[in-house]
Amino acid sequence: MQLNASEISDLIKKQIEGFDFAAEARTEGTVISVSDGIVRIHGLADVQFGEMLEFPGNTFGMALNLEQDSVGAVILGDYLHISEGDIVKCTNRLMEVPVGEEMLGRVVNPLGKDLEGKGEITASSSRPLEVVAPGVIDRQSVDQPIQTGIKAIDSMVPIGRGQRELIIGDRQTGKTAVAVDAIINQKNTGVKCVYVAIGQKASSVAAVVRKLEEHGAMQNTIVVSASASDSAALQYIAPYAGCAMAEYFRDRGEDALIVYDDLTKQAWAYRQVSLLLKRPPGREAYPGDVFYLHSRLLERASRINADYVEQLTNGEVKGQTGSLTALPIIETQGGDVSAFVPTNVISITDGQIFLETDLFNAGIRPAINAGLSVSRVGGAAQTKAIKKLGGGIRLDLAQYRELAAFAQFASDLDAETKAQIDRGQRVTELMKQNQYAPLSIAEMATSLFAANSGSLDDVDANQVVSFEAALITYMNANQSDLIAKIDENGDYNDDIAAELQAAIDDFKSNHTW
Amino acid sequence: MELVTIAKPYANAIIEIAMQNNTHEEWRDVLMAGTQVVNDESMQSFLASPGETKTNKAIAISSLLGKILDRNLSAEEKSFVDILLENDRALVLPSILSLFEKSINTLSDSKVFQVISAYKLSDKEKKQIVSDLADKYTANVSIETFVDESLVGGVVIKDGDKVIDLSIKARVSELNLQLSIN
Numbered sequence: 001m002q003l004n005a006s007e008i009s010d011l012i013k014k015q016i017e018g019f020d021f022a023a024e025a026r027t028e029g030t031v032i033s034v035s036d037g038i039v040r041i042h043g044l045a046d047v048q049f050g051e052m053l054e055f056p057g058n059t060f061g062m063a064l065n066l067e068q069d070s071v072g073a074v075i076l077g078d079y080l081h082i083s084e085g086d087i088v089k090c091t092n093r094l095m096e097v098p099v100g101e102e103m104l105g106r107v108v109n110p111l112g113k114d115l116e117g118k119g120e121i122t123a124s125s126s127r128p129l130e131v132v133a134p135g136v137i138d139r140q141s142v143d144q145p146i147q148t149g150i151k152a153i154d155s156m157v158p159i160g161r162g163q164r165e166l167i168i169g170d171r172q173t174g175k176t177a178v179a180v181d182a183i184i185n186q187k188n189t190g191v192k193c194v195y196v197a198i199g200q201k202a203s204s205v206a207a208v209v210r211k212l213e214e215h216g217a218m219q220n221t222i223v224v225s226a227s228a229s230d231s232a233a234l235q236y237i238a239p240y241a242g243c244a245m246a247e248y249f250r251d252r253g254e255d256a257l258i259v260y261d262d263l264t265k266q267a268w269a270y271r272q273v274s275l276l277l278k279r280p281p282g283r284e285a286y287p288g289d290v291f292y293l294h295s296r297l298l299e300r301a302s303r304i305n306a307d308y309v310e311q312l313t314n315g316e317v318k319g320q321t322g323s324l325t326a327l328p329i330i331e332t333q334g335g336d337v338s339a340f341v342p343t344n345v346i347s348i349t350d351g352q353i354f355l356e357t358d359l360f361n362a363g364i365r366p367a368i369n370a371g372l373s374v375s376r377v378g379g380a381a382q383t384k385a386i387k388k389l390g391g392g393i394r395l396d397l398a399q400y401r402e403l404a405a406f407a408q409f410a411s412d413l414d415a416e417t418k419a420q421i422d423r424g425q426r427v428t429e430l431m432k433q434n435q436y437a438p439l440s441i442a443e444m445a446t447s448l449f450a451a452n453s454g455s456l457d458d459v460d461a462n463q464v465v466s467f468e469a470a471l472i473t474y475m476n477a478n479q480s481d482l483i484a485k486i487d488e489n490g491d492y493n494d495d496i497a498a499e500l501q502a503a504i505d506d507f508k509s510n511h512t513w
Numbered sequence: 514m515e516l517v518t519i520a521k522p523y524a525n526a527i528i529e530i531a532m533q534n535n536t537h538e539e540w541r542d543v544l545m546a547g548t549q550v551v552n553d554e555s556m557q558s559f560l561a562s563p564g565e566t567k568t569n570k571a572i573a574i575s576s577l578l579g580k581i582l583d584r585n586l587s588a589e590e591k592s593f594v595d596i597l598l599e600n601d602r603a604l605v606l607p608s609i610l611s612l613f614e615k616s617i618n619t620l621s622d623s624k625v626f627q628v629i630s631a632y633k634l635s636d637k638e639k640k641q642i643v644s645d646l647a648d649k650y651t652a653n654v655s656i657e658t659f660v661d662e663s664l665v666g667g668v669v670i671k672d673g674d675k676v677i678d679l680s681i682k683a684r685v686s687e688l689n690l691q692l693s694i695n
Contacts, residue, residue, distance in 0.1 A: 012692065019688055028676045042517070043674035058690065069518045089676075 029071065031055075031086040037079045037231045038276040041071045041088050050130060052096075054089040057081050060111075061088075062095050062233065065277050072277045074233035076111060094130070097241045098123030099248035104192065107209055107223040110234050110241040115225060127244040129237060133299035138308035145381045146257060146325050149185030149438020150178065152368045152431045155390030155448055156397075157353055160381030161255050161323035162303025166345055168330045168337065169355030173367050175329045177435050178353065179259040180208055182327060185438035186257060187217040192249040194222045194258040196242035199235050199265030202227040215436060222246075235269035243300050246324050250302070253309040253320030258301065262329035263294060267341045284340045291344050294328075298348050301326035351375035364432060370397045383441055383490035389448035393427055396451070400424020419457075426456045429464035442486035443472050449500045455508065463513065470513035471504065479503045520608035523597070527609070528616045530589060537617060543590050544610040546581040550574060551606050560603050571598040615673075623653035627671040631664040631680070642668070 029043030053061040065072030098112040142160035212218040226238035249256040274287035303323040360367035665681035
């Protein structure tokens, strides 16, 4: 971009003319000690908890421990130039991040600063990092679905707008893949997404951003990144910063989706900060308020009613509800869900998607354990077609799990048991889905219908995947009217069922797979 | 700096005793003399030496104080020195003194401000600052003046950790921040 010289000096002139210097009494303090990004400050008698502090060299910090005669604070960003005796000033402002439409499509750090070198972001407004979640009166029940485009999730553990659904599993089980697929599937739905990467390798974040760009989902997504090399303080505040950015959309009557990847690392960062601040350690050396750390964050994901949206926008937006759906991710160690942080987050969220290493290695991807995964509120929000067809899938898989151990004695089993095992095997195969290939409602309905109606029973179990792919291609090419009809509002009735059956019969008799 | 926390209970105790007996002046003299003593380098190495017992150190300090003040220490003053030495807190004396003076000022509704200016203030300017501050805080105001040429112009008024910064230097750095943000 070419800069116009007169434009710049005009701008600066305006800024200088509009420069307002307030001669207010400010409280100052002196740095007593600096250690690993934690400073102890003498003075600052009037400081507030969570207040932004100004250090020399355009550096900011946040007051976290208010003690007798001293204040413990974390420095956000580089702290190497801060030394004992430096003057610290109060700013009378709580920590804030820039929010707005301008943030979409950008990769920022938890303070809202650009990380890609695409230039500064001039956001329209800012919001405090920590806000109290909407109260009981301001909320509305979750009754609209958010489609992830993943068959196994949308049919068995449906997620509603405003829900908090945990994605939990060991390392390398595809947790991020599920979340990224969910974001990609929102590209034409108007749902604004925020992906918060906490303590990850910068290369992993770059890979996610590239994938989102490739699939055209970046233009309605904000990526907030506090990578492994950023200070623990930044990793600690990253989820709150991302949440503030997502809440902007919720409070304007839009729908937003936020992914916290992952909260285990945030708890680690918070543990580090707390121990350095000399707060007493508790279980697994986490501080006493690690439950509150996550509960106050996840409580901010909510569906709010139209009255509240109208009130928040001063009447600008009328008759629209807003929602913020959260997909927190937790990484377990060796499948241990009874560790401190996983149990906490499981109890806070409205259900969990449980990913398993064994399933992943057996080639079932996404490696969702259908038995342990639940959604406590999503059922009320599920699309009608998927709800009707998905019920059978869950049942088939549950029966299959009980009988799976006998599968190897197939020849000795009675016909009914054998049929159940066969059905289960095919449904398990059907639930496999490639990464970055989200399905539309109609495509999903077709697959589920094929399984429910028994159309898969005469297809070889190891050909189910190719059968499904060919079927969906056929449906999109030859039955686009039917697909469009189901996609329109996810309806399902006897007419649609008959049309689907006819289409599948036609496909099976006239096509190969 | 952390000494403030340790000094607080001592200062509070002395204030209460002084109020009971109306001996503010005497206590202030003792604390000032004590500060002078512990700031002395040879005295510091004597206090730090492990060869001397605490009792000996207490006796030495008490007699030194007596000589500086040119009077016998009262029983309370003596036992204050004993307790201080017993707890190994002789080096807190300067902090106790400043806390003591602050409390005395609050009790008498007076405030001491540090005024830092770029050049030496004239008497007229000092008077103006004192009367302005007295209006603002409705207290008996006295000021201590310092000169710091790096301020370029204007004054900085300090009261503990409260700072009213009216210097050119602060304005320039504020403008610098504003321009770099936008």
